[in-house]
Amino acid sequence: MKQEIRFILNGEHVSLNVDPSRTLLDVLREDLGLTGTKKGCDEGDCGACTVLIAGKPINSCLTPMGKINGQEVLTIEGLGDPEQLHPLQEAFLKVGAVQCGYCTPGMLLSAKAILDINPQPTEAEIRDSIAGNLCRCTGYTKIVEAIKYAANLLEGRS
Amino acid sequence: MGFEYFRPGSVEEAVSLLFEHGPQMNVLAGGTDLLVKIKHKAIHVSKVMDITGIDDLRILNEDNQDLIIGAAITQNEIVRHPIVAQKYTALKEGAGQLGSRQVRNLATVVGNICNASPSAETAPALLVYEAKVTAVSCRDSREIAIKDFFAGPGKNSLAPGELVTKLSLPAEPARSGSAYIKLSPRRAMDTAVVGVAAYVRLDSAGKCTICRIAMGAVAPTPVRAFQAEQAVIGAELTREVLAEAGRIAAEEVRPISDIRASADYRRQMVEVITRRVLETAWRRAEGSNK
Numbered sequence A: 001m002k003q004e005i006r007f008i009l010n011g012e013h014v015s016l017n018v019d020p021s022r023t024l025l026d027v028l029r030e031d032l033g034l035t036g037t038k039k040g041c042d043e044g045d046c047g048a049c050t051v052l053i054a055g056k057p058i059n060s061c062l063t064p065m066g067k068i069n070g071q072e073v074l075t076i077e078g079l080g081d082p083e084q085l086h087p088l089q090e091a092f093l094k095v096g097a098v099q100c101g102y103c104t105p106g107m108l109l110s111a112k113a114i115l116d117i118n119p120q121p122t123e124a125e126i127r128d129s130i131a132g133n134l135c136r137c138t139g140y141t142k143i144v145e146a147i148k149y150a151a152n153l154l155e156g157r158s
Numbered sequence B: 001m002g003f004e005y006f007r008p009g010s011v012e013e014a015v016s017l018l019f020e021h022g023p024q025m026n027v028l029a030g031g032t033d034l035l036v037k038i039k040h041k042a043i044h045v046s047k048v049m050d051i052t053g054i055d056d057l058r059i060l061n062e063d064n065q066d067l068i069i070g071a072a073i074t075q076n077e078i079v080r081h082p083i084v085a086q087k088y089t090a091l092k093e094g095a096g097q098l099g100s101r102q103v104r105n106l107a108t109v110v111g112n113i114c115n116a117s118p119s120a121e122t123a124p125a126l127l128v129y130e131a132k133v134t135a136v137s138c139r140d141s142r143e144i145a146i147k148d149f150f151a152g153p154g155k156n157s158l159a160p161g162e163l164v165t166k167l168s169l170p171a172e173p174a175r176s177g178s179a180y181i182k183l184s185p186r187r188a189m190d191t192a193v194v195g196v197a198a199y200v201r202l203d204s205a206g207k208c209t210i211c212r213i214a215m216g217a218v219a220p221t222p223v224r225a226f227q228a229e230q231a232v233i234g235a236e237l238t239r240e241v242l243a244e245a246g247r248i249a250a251e252e253v254r255p256i257s258d259i260r261a262s263a264d265y266r267r268q269m270v271e272v273i274t275r276r277v278l279e280t281a282w283r284r285a286e287g288s289n290k
Helices: A024-031 A087-095 A104-117 A123-129 A141-157 B011-024 B034-039 B075-080 B082-087 B089-095 B109-115 B123-128 B226-232 B239-252 B263-287
Strands: A003-009 A012-018 A050-053 A056-059 A072-074 B004-006 B025-028 B047-050 B060-063 B066-070 B132-136 B141-145 B150-152 B163-169 B176-183 B194-202 B208-216
Touching: A012 A024, A050 A104, A056 A104, A087 A104, A087 A141, A104 A123, A104 A141, A123 A141, B011 B025, B011 B047, B011 B163, B025 B034, B066 B082, B066 B109, B075 B082, B075 B089, B075 B109, B082 B089, B089 B123, B089 B176, B089 B194, B109 B123, B109 B163, B123 B176, B123 B194, B123 B208, B176 B263, B194 B263, B208 B226, B208 B239, B208 B263, B226 B239, B239 B263
Parallel strands: A003 A072, B004 B047, B025 B047
Antiparallel strands: A003 A012, A050 A056, A050 A072, B060 B066, B066 B163, B132 B141, B132 B163, B176 B194, B194 B208
């Protein structure tokens, strides 16, 4: 049975008539065409579907739409844009932290979540913050470097 | 996933939904266990009640010095809470090692114990604090001691129609300390091979007056090591006491062999981890002024 779900998506008010048992991931990809959020394992292990709710990273594959009512959701589409990249995106490109790219949207959002609360994380804190985002290409080294680089970029600008 | 979704706004509404729909109604908090089971088709679910919209279940504070943890409080809310960090270290350490950050932002402490996995990450800590579980139904409300809450792998002792609303952890006096150590091959995103929590309270001379040890993933439910505790009470911290407690704890467990470890390995690791966690809790009690 469909319900009206209202929330803020990437800064804009959205109102949808959807089945509240469907996952946020499926609604983002199938109904809203926001395919930047990836479906990997679809059971909360790989982190490819990571989005931020009220600034906190969660697995959108484990989040029914019913929980989204009244929430503020940030997906990768809301982080920077091609003309003006977010410093994290700039850093990932600069350092070479992207290979196949499938984990990248989730990685960027997990990285944003940690930098928002801890602008200069240690390497251990960075690794801990992306422990729920699996990457099978990079070996993580460049990703960790990129997050450090972005932390410095952000610090320089503020 | 296709189930009927309910989102009550109050505990009264939630328990009357449970009463009305009976065992068909599944309670969802974080959803990190239930939704995975539904996706794997391990269970067929037609009705789900999401309790995270109930304000009364979002409590996390000290009430008469007891720590109250509402059923909608997530693992990460526990990890970040200053009182938990200061006084309930074992719980912080258990909650902080559950799943990933993404999962910890969804998963709840109460959900973790209601699912009653033998390896439930927060169970050993809650056992050593002797937490009380409040269960509410349409008719009444009761408190269940955490040691009586686990009934078997994946089974809790709730009666039909009961909803857990909160946990209460007794106040922690000065000269007490606790710790949780999880053994798992990976540092993140893995289930414990063995998890042990210890709680120690000392008198002014440094002798142990209360000792509690609890273990996960070594029996059909998370369990206390009551006999090992007896070997510690009244003692001072020595290498021999720690070794003896570890040895007895290893005799008390009933582990199984599975994909993660053999029963023999688990038993040996209980001995080692118990020794280490007990020493850590003891050192914290010596250093505590709370």
